[in-house]
Amino acid sequence: MTEVSSSGDEQRRPEDVAATETAAEQAYVDTVFAQLEVSAKAAQDLAKEGHSRGALGHEGGLVERDAMVFQAAKRIAQLDAAHEGLVFGRLDLDPSVDDRPRYIGRIGLRDAERESLLIDWRAPAASVFYQATAATPQSVLRRRVLRSKGRVVEGVEDELLDGEGMEAAGLDLPIVGEGALIAQLSRARDRSMHSIVATIQAEQDQAIRAPAKGVVSISGGPGVGKTVVALHRAAYLLYTDRRRYESGGVLVVGPSGVFMRYIERVLPSLGETAVALRSLGEVVDGVRATRQDDPAVAAVKGSARMATVLRSLSRQQAPDSPTSFRTFYRDDVLTLDRGTLGRIRRQLMNQGRRNRQMPRVPGALLDALWRQVRSERGRERGRESFNEDLKGDPKFLDFVAAWWPPLDAREVLGWLREPDMLARVAGSELSKDEQDLLVKSYGHGTDDLSIQDVALLDELRYAIGDVPQKTDDEASLDDTGLLEGGLDMAELFTAADREFAPAGRAWQAPQHKIEDDPFAHVLIDEAQDLTPMQWRMVGRRGRTATWTIVGDPAQSSWPVPEEAAAARAEALEKKATHSFHLGTNYRNSSEIYSFAAAYAERVGLDADLPTAVRSTDEHPVVLEDVDDLEASVREVVDGLAGRVAGTVGIVVPVARRSEVNSWLASWPERAEDAPHARAAIDSTDAPSGDDRVVVLTGLDTKGLEFDAIVVVRPQEIEDESPTGRATLYVVLTRATQLLTTIS
Numbered sequence: 001m002t003e004v005s006s007s008g009d010e011q012r013r014p015e016d017v018a019a020t021e022t023a024a025e026q027a028y029v030d031t032v033f034a035q036l037e038v039s040a041k042a043a044q045d046l047a048k049e050g051h052s053r054g055a056l057g058h059e060g061g062l063v064e065r066d067a068m069v070f071q072a073a074k075r076i077a078q079l080d081a082a083h084e085g086l087v088f089g090r091l092d093l094d095p096s097v098d099d100r101p102r103y104i105g106r107i108g109l110r111d112a113e114r115e116s117l118l119i120d121w122r123a124p125a126a127s128v129f130y131q132a133t134a135a136t137p138q139s140v141l142r143r144r145v146l147r148s149k150g151r152v153v154e155g156v157e158d159e160l161l162d163g164e165g166m167e168a169a170g171l172d173l174p175i176v177g178e179g180a181l182i183a184q185l186s187r188a189r190d191r192s193m194h195s196i197v198a199t200i201q202a203e204q205d206q207a208i209r210a211p212a213k214g215v216v217s218i219s220g221g222p223g224v225g226k227t228v229v230a231l232h233r234a235a236y237l238l239y240t241d242r243r244r245y246e247s248g249g250v251l252v253v254g255p256s257g258v259f260m261r262y263i264e265r266v267l268p269s270l271g272e273t274a275v276a277l278r279s280l281g282e283v284v285d286g287v288r289a290t291r292q293d294d295p296a297v298a299a300v301k302g303s304a305r306m307a308t309v310l311r312s313l314s315r316q317q318a319p320d321s322p323t324s325f326r327t328f329y330r331d332d333v334l335t336l337d338r339g340t341l342g343r344i345r346r347q348l349m350n351q352g353r354r355n356r357q358m359p360r361v362p363g364a365l366l367d368a369l370w371r372q373v374r375s376e377r378g379r380e381r382g383r384e385s386f387n388e389d390l391k392g393d394p395k396f397l398d399f400v401a402a403w404w405p406p407l408d409a410r411e412v413l414g415w416l417r418e419p420d421m422l423a424r425v426a427g428s429e430l431s432k433d434e435q436d437l438l439v440k441s442y443g444h445g446t447d448d449l450s451i452q453d454v455a456l457l458d459e460l461r462y463a464i465g466d467v468p469q470k471t472d473d474e475a476s477l478d479d480t481g482l483l484e485g486g487l488d489m490a491e492l493f494t495a496a497d498r499e500f501a502p503a504g505r506a507w508q509a510p511q512h513k514i515e516d517d518p519f520a521h522v523l524i525d526e527a528q529d530l531t532p533m534q535w536r537m538v539g540r541r542g543r544t545a546t547w548t549i550v551g552d553p554a555q556s557s558w559p560v561p562e563e564a565a566a567a568r569a570e571a572l573e574k575k576a577t578h579s580f581h582l583g584t585n586y587r588n589s590s591e592i593y594s595f596a597a598a599y600a601e602r603v604g605l606d607a608d609l610p611t612a613v614r615s616t617d618e619h620p621v622v623l624e625d626v627d628d629l630e631a632s633v634r635e636v637v638d639g640l641a642g643r644v645a646g647t648v649g650i651v652v653p654v655a656r657r658s659e660v661n662s663w664l665a666s667w668p669e670r671a672e673d674a675p676h677a678r679a680a681i682d683s684t685d686a687p688s689g690d691d692r693v694v695v696l697t698g699l700d701t702k703g704l705e706f707d708a709i710v711v712v713r714p715q716e717i718e719d720e721s722p723t724g725r726a727t728l729y730v731v732l733t734r735a736t737q738l739l740t741t742i743s
Contacts, residue, residue: 018155018176025146026153028103029087032117033151035109036086084269086151087118088198089129090144094162095169097139104129106197107271121197122239130205137162142173145198193263195270196228207580208233212241214576215547221608222596222733223587226550227525227703231263233548234523235270248520250275251541253283255526255702256451257290262704263525276519280530281451283537284458289449292654292699295721297441301452302531304563305429307459312425313412314463315349317341318405319421325365325399329389331375340368341403353465354407361404366390406467409460410446413453417442455533462540519545526702527551531558532567539571547572554600554607555730557699559722585610587705592739595620596732603718603725620739629712629742630663636710636740637664637693644737646707650695651731653716660712661695698727701734709735712742 089104108120119126132140140161147155157177160166166173200208207229210216216233218226234252238245252267252275254260260279267275281289293301300306317323325336336344344364348357366387373379373386390396415421422435430438441450449457522542524530528551530538549568558564585593590612600607626632633650640648652660696704698717711717711731718724732739 014176017174021156021174021176022153025087025090025144025156029146029148029151029153032087032103032105032109035111035117038112039109084150085148085195085198088146088148089121089126090146091129091140092142092144092171092173094139094141094165095171102126102129106269120239122236127205127209130200131202132161133202134159134161137165139165141166141169141171142175144176192261192265193228195232195266196225197232197270200229200232201225201584203580203582203584204229204232207582208236210578210580212237212546214578215549215572217577217579218548218550218582219552219579219608220582221552221554221585221610222730223585223593223612223705224582224610225586226552226582227263228266229582230523230525230548230550231266232270234275234521235267235272237521237546238272238274245520246274248518248545250521250523251283251519251545252277252523253525253538254279255529256700257281258696258700259525259703279451280534281449281454283541284454284461287449287454287457289451289454291448291450293441293450293452295723297437298450298452298531299559299722300430300434300437301441301450301456302533302558303560304532304536304567306456306533307536308429309426310456310459311463312427313415313421314354314460315345316415316421316425317345318407319415319418321403321405322399325396325403327369327390327393327395329369329373329386330378332373332378334369334372336365336368344368353463355467356465358404358406358467362391362400365396365400365403407464409457409464410449412460412464413457414442414446417445452531452533455531455537458537458540459533518543521546521548523548523550525550526555527568528553528556528561528564529558529702530564530568532563535564535567535571539567539573542571543573547575552608554605555702555726557721557723557727583610585612586614587736588612588733589614589616589618589737591616591619592735592737593733595739596729599732600729603729605725605729607729616737618738620741622741622743624743626742632742633660633663633710633712636742640708640710640738640740641692644707646692648693648708648710649701649704649706649734650693650710650712651698651701651717651734652695652712653720654697656712656716657695657697664693664695698724698731701731705734705736707736708738708740710740710742714741714743 085106087103087105091102091104093102102125103118104121104126105118106121107118108116108123109118111117121129128138128140129143132138132143143159143161145157146153147157155177158175160173160175196204204225207216207218210233218230220226231252234250238250252263254263254277257279260277260282264277267273267277279290281287292298323338323341325341327334348354348360348364351357351360369390370383370386378386416438419435419439422430422439426435446453519541522538522545524538524547527549553561556564588596593610593612597607597609600609623632623636637648637650650660650664698720709731711728714728714731717731718728721727732741
């Protein structure tokens with residue numbers, strides 16, 4: 001610990017100076033929390049007043065009630081979320097600029113006289129907290145970070161940015177600690193990502209505060225903070241243009257459910273809850289998929305060629321639907337054969353999406369039948385009477401419903417399990433081997449969708465379209481509830497429409513088209529892994545949006561980057577791009593990252609190699625020629641759990657996940673036989689063994705970090721897929737303190 005102080009304080013011990021400064025900051029934090037309670041009480045009173053407006057007995061009172069209660073609820077949620085680390089920063093500036101310290105926090109607060117107690121970290125006045133450096137102090141003399149737990153200040157970390165300026169101003173500010181960033185990097189990891197709002201670095205702050213228009217692309221190697229910077233950017237955008245981004249919505253898309261659970265606390269901790277967090281298996285409303293296809297199958301389903309295949313599939317006649325119709329009308333036999341029906345189907349398809357054409361189907365069929373009426377008896381009553389007669393004929397109505405049924409995307413996707421159907425729609429797009437892979441993957445139907453299937457499902461939803469609703473005018477003209485052709489509208493809404501209804505809410509007819517599914521901002525993490533079909537899926541949700549895209553090409557699990565790049569460009573529709581590169585690795589120790597970087601260079605990955613800023617003297621351990629894999633894994637896990645207070649990740653090949661999980665099922669009992677592990681588990685600072693140890697595959701580790709990592713059979717991870725080397729490189733960069741590989 002270091003200290004700079006006046007001559008009168010030079011004899012004081014550093015720990016005494018630290019205690020005095022911490023106590024002074026505690027007093028200020030107590031004042032802020034007192035004001036927070038006052039603000040919370042005011043918000044609660046506003047909510048009560050809003051509810052009372054609803055008792056006025058007129059529509060205006062109800063509107064006022066809803067508006068007041070909504071605003072009060074938002075403020076209460078914001079205040080509740082801000083408790084942890086509410087005050088985290090202090091700036092002491094040149095007195096000619098500001099003679100009072102500026103305190104920086106998760107939200108802004110004013111006292112009863114409207115004087116600022118706390119500046120929101122996103123406000124312009126707080127930007128200097130992140131952008132000032134010793135080279136360009138921007139009138140900042142001292143920057144201080146407060147380390148707190150709940151309402152208690154546990155310590156402070158200072159940086160002297162302008163010693164000469166402090167001396168010229170006649171000030172003598174104590175400097176306590178070794179720097180906030182290093183203290184933050186050394187802390188134990190748990191099962192959630194935390195905000196870095198107190199330790200954002202200057203290069204990260206530039207990306208966070210970038211212009212809102214167009215696309216912000218954040219690149220960099222492992223551990224540079226791309227994900228957390230992007231999340232803070234989302235919070236910044238909500239702060240600067242809340243009306244736009246709250247009303248339009250912010251969509252955050254990540255690679256897996258594991259990853260989304262890892263990051264889910266970051267934005268709420270910053271006071272932002274108006275954000276949709278979805279993994280790639282959850283982007284489509286009402287659908288949730290967690291299973292990954294085998295790499296070979298995933299490569300077929302992710303290819304841009306599937307868009308052509310699915311467009312063709314959406315135009316096919318439904319399997320088992322009738323191929324002809326015959327009826328007797330007065331003196332004429334009227335028929336619709338396969339050729340006639342095929343022409344009608346193609347004409348309707350050329351006019352728009354399949355389900356959208358349902359109101360036109362009865363009329364198109366009646367046109368074809370009327371042209372066959374030749375007899376005088378048939379013609380004498382005219383076309384109107386002909387239509388009425390057939391619309392009252394159950395045989396005709398049954399044929400219409402069976403020949404052009406309302407379809408949902410999941411049902412149509414299931415058609416691919418029929419080899420003949422797939423061969424017909426695939427044409428030259430897919431090889432025979434690729435077709436066989438698809439048929440096999442859908443052999444058990446579409447009840448268990450994979451993550452890769454979700455993008456295909458979305459493609460089909462847009463290809464077949466909604467079933468159209470009747471307008472109020474149409475309803476008033478038709479008291480029977482029938483469209484032309486006698487079809488009941490209630491029967492036209494598809495199973496997919498019901499399925500996409502929010503959980504726990506009764507299904508209602510959709511009030512907008514499927515294709516109207518936009519967000520105001522779209523944030524894509526691990527963007528290098530998106531397949532072309534996934535880019536198409538996400539692109540539909542961001543046609544009018546601003547974007548934040550985060551990725552590192554060297555970590556890509558998609559084997560054809562050129563194809564993905566073309567799909568990405570199409571999704572972004574030539575929006576202007578602002579690019580930011582982060583070059584400092586804050587996650588890994590230099591020893592661990594040197595090991596990972598050496599692997600990347602050895603196997604020929606074109607990797608972006610950031611600079612690791614922290615050293616621990618703990619080098620990775622490589623265990624080779626292990627005879628008893630189970631015993632070795634158990635021994636290594638016990639040892640690492642005893643040495644770190646945070647999480648331990650065990651990364652295994654996909655084929656070994658169940659096996660390794662079974663070995664570790666008795667973790668708490670085994671820990672009793674491992675004194676170091678039991679000591680860590682019994683520690684008040686460490687979670688239970690079950691909470692700290694997790695078994696993951698290589699792809700599951702995307703975006704995560706652990707105090708310690710055990711890599712089981714790295715060669716098998718490398719051999720799992722064409723991009724296995726990139727996956728193993730990712731795995732080797734997940735550890736912050738300790739890394740062991742078992743070969």
